[in-house]
Amino acid sequence: MNWLENLQRSFFDWDAMASVLPSLLMVGLKNTLILAAASTVLGIVIGMILAVMGISRSAWLRIPARVYTDIFRGLPAILTILLIGQGFARIGRELFGPSPYPLGVVALSLIAGAYIGEIFRSGIQSVESGQMEACRALSMSYGQGMRLIVIPQGIRRVLPALVNQFIGNVKDSSLVYFLGLLASEREIFRIGQDQAVVTGNLSPLLLAGMFYLIITVPLTHVVNHIDNRLRLGRQKPGAAVSGLVEVGELRDMSGKAPATARPAIKAGSLEVRDLDMAYGELQVLKEIRLKVEPGTVTCVIGPSGSGKSTLLRCLNRLVEPKAGDVLLDGESILAMQPEQLRRRVGMVFQHFNLFPNHTAIENVMLALTKIKGMAGSQARRLAEAQLAEVGLAARADYRPSRLSGGQQQRVAIARALAMDPEVILFDEVTSALDPELVKGVLNLMADLGRRGMTMIVVTHEMGFARKVADQVAFMDEGRIVEVGPPAEIFDRPKSPRLRQFLAEVL
Numbered sequence: 402m403n404w405l406e407n408l409q410r411s412f413f414d415w416d417a418m419a420s421v422l423p424s425l426l427m428v429g430l431k432n433t434l435i436l437a438a439a440s441t442v443l444g445i446v447i448g449m450i451l452a453v454m455g456i457s458r459s460a461w462l463r464i465p466a467r468v469y470t471d472i473f474r475g476l477p478a479i480l481t482i483l484l485i486g487q488g489f490a491r492i493g494r495e496l497f498g499p500s501p502y503p504l505g506v507v508a509l510s511l512i513a514g515a516y517i518g519e520i521f522r523s524g525i526q527s528v529e530s531g532q533m534e535a536c537r538a539l540s541m542s543y544g545q546g547m548r549l550i551v552i553p554q555g556i557r558r559v560l561p562a563l564v565n566q567f568i569g570n571v572k573d574s575s576l577v578y579f580l581g582l583l584a585s586e587r588e589i590f591r592i593g594q595d596q597a598v599v600t601g602n603l604s605p606l607l608l609a610g611m612f613y614l615i616i617t618v619p620l621t622h623v624v625n626h627i628d629n630r631l632r633l634g635r636q637k638p639g640a641a642v643s644g645l646v647e648v649g650e651l652r653d654m655s656g657k658a659p660a661t662a663r664p665a666i667k668a669g670s671l672e673v674r675d676l677d678m679a680y681g682e683l684q685v686l687k688e689i690r691l692k693v694e695p696g697t698v699t700c701v702i703g704p705s706g707s708g709k710s711t712l713l714r715c716l717n718r719l720v721e722p723k724a725g726d727v728l729l730d731g732e733s734i735l736a737m738q739p740e741q742l743r744r745r746v747g748m749v750f751q752h753f754n755l756f757p758n759h760t761a762i763e764n765v766m767l768a769l770t771k772i773k774g775m776a777g778s779q780a781r782r783l784a785e786a787q788l789a790e791v792g793l794a795a796r797a798d799y800r801p802s803r804l805s806g807g808q809q810q811r812v813a814i815a816r817a818l819a820m821d822p823e824v825i826l827f828d829e830v831t832s833a834l835d836p837e838l839v840k841g842v843l844n845l846m847a848d849l850g851r852r853g854m855t856m857i858v859v860t861h862e863m864g865f866a867r868k869v870a871d872q873v874a875f876m877d878e879g880r881i882v883e884v885g886p887p888a889e890i891f892d893r894p895k896s897p898r899l900r901q902f903l904a905e906v907l
């Protein structure tokens with residue numbers, strides 16, 4: 402049993418532990434937390450700058466960020482701490498006084514910044530491209546989209562990784578002792594080690610180790626909890642609702658228009674003139690000509706890859722045409738600021754592109770307050786009215802993850818309508834929906850058309866096109882092959898390609 406006693410003396414000398422406990426608590430814990438927190442906060446600032454530089458389109462920003470990251474991630478932490486702590490000791494003394502402690506914080510922050518920059522960058526880049534598209538379609542600039550939607554979403558996604566980084570900083574703070582700290586500046590490890598030398602056993606170090614675990618282990622659990630909260634919102638998970646219940650709700654609602662006066666629609670006209678567009682070498686649109694009268698519904702049909710979505714994206718300049726022009730109420734859209742154009746031409750996407758961290762009503766309000774500068778209360782009233790219009794008054798405070806696809810798409814329509822556009826573009830908005838939910842969205846669109854909204858609808862729903870459209874344009878291989886009233890297009894197709902297409906889809 403000799404070895405057991407030996408082990409006990411080395412690790413479990415209770416007296417040694419008791420004597421070191423007060424300084425671990427009063428000095429070590431405080432300093433470790435200061436070092437870890439300060440380097441995490443400064444590291445977040447550095448990391449944020451590096452991330453924004455790292456995803457910039459300019460190589461002048463990207464390359465320095467890359468070089469910084471490679472250096473500070475590649476060097477051992479202890480080497481960086483010594484190089485900074487000793488190499489800059491003189492400047493440090495002038496700036497901060499005799500103690501190397503602040504330089505230790507700087508060194509830890511520079512190291513943490515490199516890791517945090519990579520965490521932020523991957524978080525931001527993991528946000529679906531549709532989010533930025535939705536921002537731009539709501540007439541936000543690139544910077545506003547990044548600031549209001551993409552970066553906050555990226556940060557939420559990387560919260561666990563950030564806490565891991567904080568845990569890393571708690572541990573790395575022990576390396577600052579190499580710089581030679583004053584007694585009052587010692588962190589947990591240094592105190593444990595000093596006392597271990599005095600007692601001649603490892604018990605004070607073991608207690609120091611316990612302190613590290615007490616800080617780090619609960620943190621991982623707290624962050625998982627916060628992460629779940631942020632992802633799902635604060636609502637209790639409700640029972641899954643059958644799509645048929647939603648269909649029933651919509652049926653009950655139909656004909657019972659909200660008591661509030663319906664927002665007036667101001668219908669604009671569009672004229673597409675010889676529009677060409679290419680993705681690199683790939684010519685996608687060829688001499689597109691199309692006239693859309695105010696207050697009419699134009700459905701664009703055609704086989705996959707024929708350029709329908711690209712045509713819509715040209716109309717609000719989510720992509721730039723190569724040649725030709727588009728007139729909105731007689732004005733060239735190419736002469737307008739894209740943000741101004743997008744206030745007048747709204748867009749609804751196939752995959753909704755709602756902002757997941759915002760409730761339905763916040764999704765509708767966001768551009769009103771941030772872009773149109775409307776007061777919060779006025780924006781809320783307008784958003785409530787728009788949600789009531791699409792039958793979702795009762796779901797205003799739900800986040801997208803708690804809504805069915807059909808409900809999400811109706812929120813997206815409310816969001817586009819709230820901007821009071823003159824034209825709305827719908828890009829295959831029912832293609833991603835469960836079959837029973839398609840009708841609710843199509844009925845809403847048909848209602849909008851009846852109310853006089855100018856709409857351009859890319860769709861595979863031939864029944865909708867036949868019933869609701871004023872004109873149907875058939876596209877194939879980047880050209881509008883045929884355009885006319887639905888009766889002509891569907892019942893008397895002229896071109897063989899349209900006849901072949903209709904034979905396949907009807």
Ligand SMILES: Nc1ncnc2c1ncn2[C@@H]1O[C@H](COP(=O)(O)OP(=O)(O)OP(=O)(O)O)[C@@H](O)[C@H]1O
Nearest residue numbers: 680683685703704705706707708709710711712859
């Ligand atoms: N971002 C892009 N970069 C390069 N090529 C693209 C891009 N987006 C679309 N394309 C190509 O442009 C062509 C037209 O695509 P578009 O999405 O406009 O067609 P579509 O008629 O809307 O098709 P679908 O019904 O499948 O959505 C296709 O050949 C497509 O592969």
